[in-house]
Amino acid sequence: MSNRLSSSGPIRVGVIGTGGMGGRHVRNLTDEVTGSQVVALMDVDAARMAEVAAACGASHTFSDARALIRHPAVDAVVIAAPDRFHAELTAACLAAGKPVLCEKPLAADAEEARRIVETEITGGRRLIQVGLMRQFDPAHLRVKELIASGALGKAVAFRGIHINSLPHAPRMAEEVITNSVIHDLHSARWMMSDEVTRVYVSYVPYAGHSPETARLILIQLQYRSGAVGQIECNAEAGYGYEVDVRVTGENGAAETNSLRSPVVSYNNQRGQWVEEDWLQRFDTAYIHEVRAWIRALQTGVPIGPTAWDGYVSMLLADACIESAKTGKPVDVDIPPMAALYAAANG
Ligand SMILES: NC(=O)c1ccc[n+]([C@@H]2O[C@H](COP(=O)([O-])OP(=O)(O)OC[C@H]3O[C@@H](n4cnc5c(N)ncnc54)[C@H](O)[C@@H]3O)[C@@H](O)[C@H]2O)c1
Numbered sequence: 266m267s268n269r270l271s272s273s274g275p276i277r278v279g280v281i282g283t284g285g286m287g288g289r290h291v292r293n294l295t296d297e298v299t300g301s302q303v304v305a306l307m308d309v310d311a312a313r314m315a316e317v318a319a320a321c322g323a324s325h326t327f328s329d330a331r332a333l334i335r336h337p338a339v340d341a342v343v344i345a346a347p348d349r350f351h352a353e354l355t356a357a358c359l360a361a362g363k364p365v366l367c368e369k370p371l372a373a374d375a376e377e378a379r380r381i382v383e384t385e386i387t388g389g390r391r392l393i394q395v396g397l398m399r400q401f402d403p404a405h406l407r408v409k410e411l412i413a414s415g416a417l418g419k420a421v422a423f424r425g426i427h428i429n430s431l432p433h434a435p436r437m438a439e440e441v442i443t444n445s446v447i448h449d450l451h452s453a454r455w456m457m458s459d460e461v462t463r464v465y466v467s468y469v470p471y472a473g474h475s476p477e478t479a480r481l482i483l484i485q486l487q488y489r490s491g492a493v494g495q496i497e498c499n500a501e502a503g504y505g506y507e508v509d510v511r512v513t514g515e516n517g518a519a520e521t522n523s524l525r526s527p528v529v530s531y532n533n534q535r536g537q538w539v540e541e542d543w544l545q546r547f548d549t550a551y552i553h554e555v556r557a558w559i560r561a562l563q564t565g566v567p568i569g570p571t572a573w574d575g576y577v578s579m580l581l582a583d584a585c586i587e588s589a590k591t592g593k594p595v596d597v598d599i600p601p602m603a604a605l606y607a608a609a610n611g
Pocket of ligand 1: 283
């Protein structure tokens with residue numbers, strides 16, 4: 266069954282959650298994408314929603330997310346509300362038969378994500394794209410292409426580094442894993458075109474806070490192919506935002522370099538600026554992500570991270586949480602990919 270939306274005009278999008286990420290999606294859909302129009306918004310913060318509506322010209326504002334999803338003027342939905350609402354809102358989009366770009370994580374845990382995947386499979390067509398947007402970052406894509414081309418030989422090791430800058434209140438290890446590390450877990454699979462079969466987590470709690478808080482998390486990975494990997498996620502580095510990956514092959518290695526600023530030499534120093542936050546670091550990726558989503562809706566050919574990717578990344582996240590709690594390695598049993606997702610690309 267085709268996913269193509271039949272409307273000949275722009276794809277009319279409703280956005281749920283108009284904060285940092287939702288606001289950026291609204292801006293990109295309005296200014297950077299041909300063929301989309303943000304027509305509806307929903308947020309519990311009415312003042313924030315009114316500000317975003319005035320900037321993008323959305324004519325419908327809602328206090329009830331389900332009313333937005335059901336509204337006949339909305340062709341497709343972006344979910345950028347806080348993580349805990351993602352699963353129920355995505356399920357409501359499936360029930361309404363509307364395509365959805367759901368921010369990560371797809372759900373609160375793997376069981377919830379599995380139910381969404383099953384509902385999508387029952388419906389027989391892919392309606393969900395998950396906001397695991399590093400797949401749209403040009404530097405990540407270049408590394409992926411190099412590895413996939415075979416030029417560097419068989420991939421034997423993955424390394425991901427994820428440095429968060431903003432001063433958060435200390436967060437529990439569980440939240441850092443499902444909210445931040447989820448990106449790295451997805452990268453670890455996508456970059457290597459391989460599945461992780463074992464995770465082993467150690468972490469540093471915040472001094473003076475509960476031992477379950479995590480300031481820095483280190484994860485060792487074992488892959489099905491025999492390759493190995495490591496993810497370091499610093500929840501609050503205090504100096505800037507950096508995300509990079511390195512993949513080592515049997516004949517070479519490729520890595521991204523998140524430092525894009527000019528190199529400045531001055532006063533006996535030479536250096537570069539580190540970007541401030543994810544909106545700077547991944548500004549291009551967020552634009553490419555929504556462009557690809559709208560294009561997929563226009564052509565009926567889905568692209569990018571699927572609900573299956575959202576589910577498997579949650580399986581890994583659940584295993585990481587168990588490993589963090591027990592201090593032991595945890596095996597992960599990834600089921601065979603359902604046929605609906607076999608043709609996934611990007
Ligand atoms: N893909 C990425 O790189 C990336 C980056 C940042 C955030 N995110 C995700 O985007 C989502 C939003 O994060 P953010 O940084 O924009 O947070 P934020 O706090 O800036 O914005 C969240 C918005 O949701 C609104 N909200 C709260 N409860 C709501 C509800 N029940 N229904 C609708 N709206 C509600 C808030 O009022 C706020 O405007 C989160 O799920 C987060 O994980 C993804």
